[in-house]
Amino acid sequence: MADKKNGGAGLRGQVAGKTALSTVGKSGSGLTYRGYDIKDLAKTCQFEEVAYLILKGELPNESELSSYKAKLKGLRGLPQPLKDVLERIPANAHPMDVMRTGTSMLGNLEQEGDFSNQEGAADRLLAVLPSIICYWYHFSHNGKRIETKTDDDSVGAHFLKMLHGAAPNNLHAEVMNVSLILYAEHEFNASTFTARVCASTLSDLHSCVTGAIGSLRGPLHGGANEAAMDMLSQWSSAAEAEEGIMGMLKRKDKIMGFGHAVYREADPRNEIIKDYAEKLAADVGDTTLFAVSERVDEVMKREKDLFPNADFYHASAYHFMGIPTKLFTPIFVMSRLTGWAAHVFEQRADNRIIRPSADYVGKEPRDVPPLSERS
Ligand SMILES: CC(=O)SCCNC(=O)CCNC(=O)[C@H](O)C(C)(C)COP(=O)(O)OP(=O)(O)OC[C@H]1O[C@@H](n2cnc3c(N)ncnc32)[C@H](O)[C@@H]1OP(=O)(O)O
Numbered sequence: 100m101a102d103k104k105n106g107g108a109g110l111r112g113q114v115a116g117k118t119a120l121s122t123v124g125k126s127g128s129g130l131t132y133r134g135y136d137i138k139d140l141a142k143t144c145q146f147e148e149v150a151y152l153i154l155k156g157e158l159p160n161e162s163e164l165s166s167y168k169a170k171l172k173g174l175r176g177l178p179q180p181l182k183d184v185l186e187r188i189p190a191n192a193h194p195m196d197v198m199r200t201g202t203s204m205l206g207n208l209e210q211e212g213d214f215s216n217q218e219g220a221a222d223r224l225l226a227v228l229p230s231i232i233c234y235w236y237h238f239s240h241n242g243k244r245i246e247t248k249t250d251d252d253s254v255g256a257h258f259l260k261m262l263h264g265a266a267p268n269n270l271h272a273e274v275m276n277v278s279l280i281l282y283a284e285h286e287f288n289a290s291t292f293t294a295r296v297c298a299s300t301l302s303d304l305h306s307c308v309t310g311a312i313g314s315l316r317g318p319l320h321g322g323a324n325e326a327a328m329d330m331l332s333q334w335s336s337a338a339e340a341e342e343g344i345m346g347m348l349k350r351k352d353k354i355m356g357f358g359h360a361v362y363r364e365a366d367p368r369n370e371i372i373k374d375y376a377e378k379l380a381a382d383v384g385d386t387t388l389f390a391v392s393e394r395v396d397e398v399m400k401r402e403k404d405l406f407p408n409a410d411f412y413h414a415s416a417y418h419f420m421g422i423p424t425k426l427f428t429p430i431f432v433m434s435r436l437t438g439w440a441a442h443v444f445e446q447r448a449d450n451r452i453i454r455p456s457a458d459y460v461g462k463e464p465r466d467v468p469p470l471s472e473r474s
């Protein structure tokens with residue numbers, strides 16, 4: 100009989116298709132994008148190079164990279180009808196719902212049409228998603244209509260500049276760059292699988308991405324970075340955090356930002372973002388949040404032998420850069436768009452509609468009783 104980890108529930112351990120995009124946990128705890136180790140990509144590349152690699156198949160050379168960056172810069176503007184829609188979404192809406200609605204509205208205004216337009220449609224989404232969230236955020240929270248056609252060099256710096264109204268310092272730009280690389284692609288995770296199922300019906304890219312955003316929103320997936328921050332911010336010391344976690348474990352609560360469906364020993368993205376969270380803590384003079392996070396990490400190892408996933412230290416890293424907690428998961432969207440779109444392209448290139456079967460556990464066949472005879 101299959102064990103729980105690889106049993107039927109959640110399709111765990113079952114192969115549901117092929118991909119040339121990434122490997123997850125192939126060598127214990129590794130992650131590669133098109134054969135390149137995530138650690139090397141995070142150390143040496145700009146996010147735009149990695150986006151190009153994922154979407155177009157190979158790393159760009161210098162001139163390809165500079166044209167790609169120029170292209171993305173030119174695609175940051177929002178059409179007026181999309182601004183009108185964003186202006187009608189209230190401040191208390193969840194920013195992931197704003198991303199979902201923004202993507203869907205863009206699909207009405209700039210239809211993908213023939214699949215030969217797919218790369219252009221993906222580049223447009225990659226360029227415009229940060230604009231969508233920042234335009235809505237400033238309008239709904241401060242009544243301000245911001246300019247989204249900025250000239251910043253990178254997607255990460257563009258986002259931080261629109262959010263804070265000033266260019267980020269070098270450390271913040273570097274952290275955003277690495278964070279976007281770490282979140283870009285991850286094989287058949289729930290949101291990507293959503294996108295592929297949608298693509299398998301030969302639907303359009305905006306529908307695939309809209310559905311994927313909905314799947315990423317949940318706290319068991321991308322929403323965990325936000326949920327981890329909410330949890331961590333209750334505690335004002337490491338000792339308090341330890342007591343809190345012990346209580347949660349006793350109540351059998353899930354601890355957000357820990358565990359993984361595929362990795363068994365560690366999430367390779369964690370050590371990279373943890374180092375940056377520590378640097379940022381020193382930079383802002385934090386004496387609480389990083390220590391609280393580390394204690395939670397220690398207690399989870401000791402009590403459950405569970406490790407932090409990519410989301411856990413992203414919470415403190417983003418917080419130290421002054422990013423509001425509710426914008427954490429939308430940043431994940433800005434990056435994962437690359438993986439989703441590339442999986443849609445892959446699905447389309449070798450498609451069969453995804454339609455699994457179910458074990459029926461309902462009633463045996465029976466007659467329909469007349470309405471008057473039903474109790
Ligand atoms: C970028 C990402 O999307 S990474 C994932 C982000 N999500 C989270 O951080 C949410 C918290 N984590 C979880 O809910 C889970 O670990 C998931 C959803 C990521 C993976 O779920 P599964 O594959 O079902 O987990 P897995 O089979 O490894 O669980 C083994 C045991 O550890 C427990 N466990 C797993 N994660 C946690 C956790 N975070 N807190 C407490 N217990 C946990 C499970 O309940 C299970 O216990 P049981 O055998 O007594 O039922």
Ligand SMILES: O=C([O-])CC(=O)C(=O)O
Nearest residue numbers: 285287288289360361409
């Ligand atoms: O692979 C998964 O199940 C979740 C994950 O880490 C990701 O999507 O980045």
